[in-house]
Amino acid sequence: MLGSLRGSPYRDPRVTRAVAEEHAVTEVIDLCLRIAEVMLRSGAAAPTVEAAVNAIALTGGIQHLDVDLTMQSLHIQARTPSGSNVTRLRVVHGPQMDFARLAAIHSLVDDIVSGEVEVDQARARVREIRRAPRTWARWMVVLGEGMLAAGVAMALGAGALGVLVALLTAVVVERTLRLVSRFYLPDFYTGAIGGAVATFVAFGAYLVGRVEWMPMSPSDFAFVVAGGIVALLPARSIKLAMEDIIGGYSVTGTARLVAVLMHSFGLIVGVAGGLGISMQLVRALGIVLEPPQVDQLAWASANPPTVVLGSAVLGLGGAVTLHCSRQMLLPATVLTVLTVVVAAAMTQSGVGRITATGLAAVVMGFAARVLALRADWPPITLSLPASFGLMPGLSIFIGLYHLTVPDGSTYQASSGSGWESVMTALGVLMALATGTTLGELIAAPLDSPVNRRRRMLVGRQGHTNHAAEDPTPDM
Numbered sequence: 001m002l003g004s005l006r007g008s009p010y011r012d013p014r015v016t017r018a019v020a021e022e023h024a025v026t027e028v029i030d031l032c033l034r035i036a037e038v039m040l041r042s043g044a045a046a047p048t049v050e051a052a053v054n055a056i057a058l059t060g061g062i063q064h065l066d067v068d069l070t071m072q073s074l075h076i077q078a079r080t081p082s083g084s085n086v087t088r089l090r091v092v093h094g095p096q097m098d099f100a101r102l103a104a105i106h107s108l109v110d111d112i113v114s115g116e117v118e119v120d121q122a123r124a125r126v127r128e129i130r131r132a133p134r135t136w137a138r139w140m141v142v143l144g145e146g147m148l149a150a151g152v153a154m155a156l157g158a159g160a161l162g163v164l165v166a167l168l169t170a171v172v173v174e175r176t177l178r179l180v181s182r183f184y185l186p187d188f189y190t191g192a193i194g195g196a197v198a199t200f201v202a203f204g205a206y207l208v209g210r211v212e213w214m215p216m217s218p219s220d221f222a223f224v225v226a227g228g229i230v231a232l233l234p235a236r237s238i239k240l241a242m243e244d245i246i247g248g249y250s251v252t253g254t255a256r257l258v259a260v261l262m263h264s265f266g267l268i269v270g271v272a273g274g275l276g277i278s279m280q281l282v283r284a285l286g287i288v289l290e291p292p293q294v295d296q297l298a299w300a301s302a303n304p305p306t307v308v309l310g311s312a313v314l315g316l317g318g319a320v321t322l323h324c325s326r327q328m329l330l331p332a333t334v335l336t337v338l339t340v341v342v343a344a345a346m347t348q349s350g351v352g353r354i355t356a357t358g359l360a361a362v363v364m365g366f367a368a369r370v371l372a373l374r375a376d377w378p379p380i381t382l383s384l385p386a387s388f389g390l391m392p393g394l395s396i397f398i399g400l401y402h403l404t405v406p407d408g409s410t411y412q413a414s415s416g417s418g419w420e421s422v423m424t425a426l427g428v429l430m431a432l433a434t435g436t437t438l439g440e441l442i443a444a445p446l447d448s449p450v451n452r453r454r455r456m457l458v459g460r461q462g463h464t465n466h467a468a469e470d471p472t473p474d475m
Helices: 022-042 046-059 099-114 119-131 138-156 160-183 187-208 218-232 235-246 250-285 304-321 326-348 353-374 380-390 393-404 415-469
Strands: 065-069 073-079 085-091
Touching: 022 046, 022 073, 022 085, 022 099, 022 119, 046 065, 046 099, 046 235, 099 119, 099 326, 099 380, 138 160, 138 218, 138 304, 138 380, 160 187, 160 218, 187 218, 187 250, 218 250, 218 393, 235 250, 235 380, 235 415, 250 393, 250 415, 304 326, 304 380, 326 353, 326 380, 353 380, 353 415, 380 415, 393 415
Parallel strands: none
Antiparallel strands: 065 073, 073 085
16 A cells, blocks of 8 residues: 555655554545545545545555546455455546645645544545535636636737737636537537537637738638637546556546547537638638638747737636635636747747657656645646646647548648648647656655655644653643
């Protein structure tokens, strides 16, 4: 069990009691299940959850524990001092991304491991955390989605109208998917619907932009769709899938990865279908539109101040959509700007998009772990909002545009170029996820100040308890 805690924030737990009977084992396992359920529902990866469970169990005096985690279930088995086995199973329903709740449960685990909180107190705190309202109201989350898409469009080089349309497009998509959720459709279909709606709204704005008082350039149309794609990409699932696979959870990680691919394929189908239908409609109506010069578009192509501002906007919006606490907003925004600036600088110097993304992700993961653990947050609460700035929304749009323009058009590109752009986008996603995980692993040895502070606290508590139990007799 101790081996599974190496490299985790919960290593070196303090054993606060000795388990003497089955009832005590059951109490500790029940606490482990409750905490693990909240962590999984709120967005933690399987290795993090297992480390937390093992640390709590060791703190509670359980020396022999088996943990089996999947995307939707928790199975824990422990052996009592008498030799009997205690087994518990819990199914996790309806995961909801909530980083403020995840940070609260992470802080609780840290307190348990350091010996500050007993089992009975921990159960009460878990109930409080589960019942606490979400940090941001629904309308703020919708606005966050719009800010995310608008920030992406701004960093890519969209004008003021394009940025506004990107914001409104994301809001319309979110409201549409909210209505569609009543039908409980699989992720593939919701991704397809979201991609199609984003494309239709952007294309409609592009058509209206033919009016002189509301001009919208062809490039703005591409940037708006790219912003919608980034807002719809399953960023959280990609990160967790790679972390699970790298951490040795092949079954869980593969399941997450398949879910990511299905959602992404649905999004690709929706955007491609939206582009194809829009172009066929234009041809049928005899409308002449200037096509976007997709081969001349590039990621982070705006001037540097605009890229920085757009990165800050999308980082702030992404943090709100993930229900980060108010204290997390500024660090997440700053880390987003840092990540985009590093990747953009490497891209401008001639480094390939995938390589630049991977290296910037390593920097991001490293900084996220160093900053987050010192604030008593899990690293994912900062790294995931910052990852939105590196998402390949424009590459996906360019690839799909190449694949869906009508044959015979003067701006027709080869299908090979289209597939190349799509594969580049997938490579960027993988580089982003694996680079972030690598950065967090590299930063693991720097957790020492946190652990040293915990040991000092434990030492002071132990000295106080010893003094209370063995008072010096009066002379």
